[in-house]
Structures are given as structure tokens and as C-alpha cells.
Amino acid sequence: MAEWDLRKLRILRTLRERGTVTATAEALHMTPSAVSQQLTNLARQLGVPLLEAQGRRVRLTDAARLVLSHAEAVFEQLERADAALAAYARGDAGEVRVGAFPTAVPALVVPAVRALRASHPRISVRVREAEAAEAYELLAAGEVDLALSLAAEAPSAADPRLTRVPLLTDPLDVALPAGHPLARAGRLRLPDLAAEPWIFGGSGPWSDITRRACEAAGFSPHQGHSASGWTAILAMVEAGMGVALVPRMAAGRRADVVLRELGPDRPVRHVVGAVRKGAESGTAVTRVLRALHDAAATRAGG
Structure with missing residues (x-):
């Protein structure tokens, strides 16, 4: 199988777009000699000629155009991956596993999931019903990302593993x-x-x-x-x-x-959410916690 090098394929694609080695080097902040060397190495890796002389310039061979026709699909998929990773980093995408005691599921979790479907459709919430004390055990064991339980069943507020978030006084x-x-x-x-x-x-x-x-x-x-x-x-x-x-x-x-x-x-009774230390900021967990806060506020106001 040929050895595919994405960085060198990007150089080849830029050459097709810019037309000359010099313009390609300027666009990529490289020297012309570095561009030529990278493309020579790519041709050696793929086992086909990629450039041919045309007067004082070079042009892409048919093999190079064939390579790029397949590489475009790879670049497109990588763009999608970049967008998905950016969304994940912003907390706009990802899966959050929620462990919740039985009465919290219809009262808080379901309204929160409905709201998230409208505001952040790429956040997936997977619900696991658990008794109040068990929800914390699942969280500490890494089997859920967020636990909804009762404050009376919670570990000590000084527990270094968890961060507790008040949600509702019921x-x-x-x-x-x-x-x-x-x-x-x-x-x-x-x-x-x-x-x-x-x-x-x-x-x-x-x-x-x-x-x-x-x-x-x-x-x-x-x-x-x-x-x-x-x-x-x-x-x-x-x-x-x-x-x-x-x-x-x-x-x-x-x-x-x-x-x-x-x-x-x-x-x-006091209903609280809990996450593992550090998980309460910068991830999709934050979005889910906010949706649960909103559901709790709506319920308390009603």
C-alpha cells in the first residue's frame, strides 16, 4: 500500500490551486526549495511521478490529478472532524451519561433533554435510572458523567472526587x-x-x-x-x-x-447534581447541568 502523507498532499493541492512553486511556497510560508523537496518525497512514497516540466514551470501529471481526486474526499472528512472536535471542545457536542433517581427522570431530566434537542442537538444524553445513593456510586466509578440525587444521600461536600451543584428544593x-x-x-x-x-x-x-x-x-x-x-x-x-x-x-x-x-x-428534600471534579466546566456536561438548572427553575416557579 502506498504511504499517504496529508501534509504533502496539502502542498500538492495548493500547487494545483496556485499554479507555481513560488506561489505555493508563499501561500504556505515555505521556501520554494522546501516545496519542491516535499513533492519529490511524496512522489517517491506513492511510486508515481507527480510533476512534469513545462518550460520554466511545472504542471501536475495525470497521476497527481488522480491522487488529488481521492484526497479531496479525505480533506472533506477531516474538515468535518475538525468541526466536530471544535463543537465538542465548546460543549456543543458529545454524549453525557446521566444517572438519576426515579422521580427526577420525568420531572427534571426529560424536560432538560427536550430543551437540549432544540438548543444543542449534537449533545446526546443517555439516562440511567438509579436509586439516590447508587447514583453517586455510579459517578465515582466512572459509569455516569453526572448524577442527580438527594443531598441527604450525598457523600461529604469535602469529598475530593466530586463537585455538588444544588438544583431544587422539593x-x-x-x-x-x-x-x-x-x-x-x-x-x-x-x-x-x-x-x-x-x-x-x-x-x-x-x-x-x-x-x-x-x-x-x-x-x-x-x-x-x-x-x-x-x-x-x-x-x-x-x-x-x-x-x-x-x-x-x-x-x-x-x-x-x-x-x-x-x-x-x-x-x-434537596435535589442536587454532582459531577467528578473538573468536569463541571468546558464540556457538554456544562450544557446538561444548565438545562437541568433551567428545568428546576421552571418547576420551582410553577
Whole structure:
């Protein structure tokens, strides 16, 4: 196989465009002798004559024109590669792998992906659903580039591996059966529900959040039923089997469930993004983080 040298092929193409060795040397900031030497070496590498004398000038041979006809496709592809690399360096292109806890996917990640499709269509987001604590493990292991999780599940802010970015303060509302005596009460506080059967998971972050919120209000919740999925929790509330704390970001609408705000002292959960140190600037990750910020701001404003 012939030995192809892109730098020398560019010199040959410039000679075709400029017409003389001297004009080619000026265009490429070379000496005429260096141009001639490079083209002589290219002819030797390819095994065909590339130039022939025409009076005091030189002209391209048919072999040289054949070589350039194929080289043009290579130059075109390299231009595309340069443009793609420039876009990647600006953060306008590339793939970003996002690990996100279940309720964050429809509430934040999907709106962010939709916005990015319009503003930066060459950024591809690949989503992996993971529980809150697992999202950080995936990030630290290099399996995702950006993790969406809860601050309560995050490693220490002093962790040298990660940079945490606050995204959203998500209020917790109380889900009550529509026929519950307190469903239409003028003002509702958590202690008003101390004697109720509560529905929450047997373990994991939501169990911890529910217990902490109730204990901060002065009582320990009686767990009437155990469930971790919001569909199951809200179905049981709808059936009058108990009450539940529901993050506003996760709440679905059911005909016979009333969601009540708990006032200024309501419990909240803090949603954060996290990236590996250094990845928060100058890459497509920045664009995705910005889109997530915008989705969070829209949700908080709504």
C-alpha cells in the first residue's frame, strides 16, 4: 500500500490551486526549495511521478490529478472532524451519561433533554435510572458523567472526587384520602396526623425522610403499610388505607387523593447534581447541568 502523507498532499493541492512553486511556497510560508523537496518525497512514497516540466514551470501529471481526486474526499472528512472536535471542545457536542433517581427522570431530566434537542442537538444524553445513593456510586466509578440525587444521600461536600451543584428544593406534601376529615381543613400541620397509619417504604431514603420529618414534628409515625413506589403509595391512600408524605416533584394526580401543603415549616428534600471534579466546566456536561438548572427553575416557579 502506498504511504499517504496529508501534509504533502496539502502542498500538492495548493500547487494545483496556485499554479507555481513560488506561489505555493508563499501561500504556505515555505521556501520554494522546501516545496519542491516535499513533492519529490511524496512522489517517491506513492511510486508515481507527480510533476512534469513545462518550460520554466511545472504542471501536475495525470497521476497527481488522480491522487488529488481521492484526497479531496479525505480533506472533506477531516474538515468535518475538525468541526466536530471544535463543537465538542465548546460543549456543543458529545454524549453525557446521566444517572438519576426515579422521580427526577420525568420531572427534571426529560424536560432538560427536550430543551437540549432544540438548543444543542449534537449533545446526546443517555439516562440511567438509579436509586439516590447508587447514583453517586455510579459517578465515582466512572459509569455516569453526572448524577442527580438527594443531598441527604450525598457523600461529604469535602469529598475530593466530586463537585455538588444544588438544583431544587422539593417540598413534601401530605397525601390524604379525599374523604378524610382533614382533607379540607383550613390549616394542616404534620402533628395533626400523628395518630394516622402512614405509608412508606420499609427501608431506603424515603423511609428515612418520612421518619425524620415526622420526628422533627414531634412524633414517630406508625407504619400502617410498606411501599416504595408512588403508584402503589397513592393507590393505598386513595383506598383510605393511610396517609403519606409525597414529594411535590413526584406527585401524580388521582381522583380520590388530596395533596395538602404543610405551610412554611413544611419538610423538604434537596435535589442536587454532582459531577467528578473538573468536569463541571468546558464540556457538554456544562450544557446538561444548565438545562437541568433551567428545568428546576421552571418547576420551582410553577
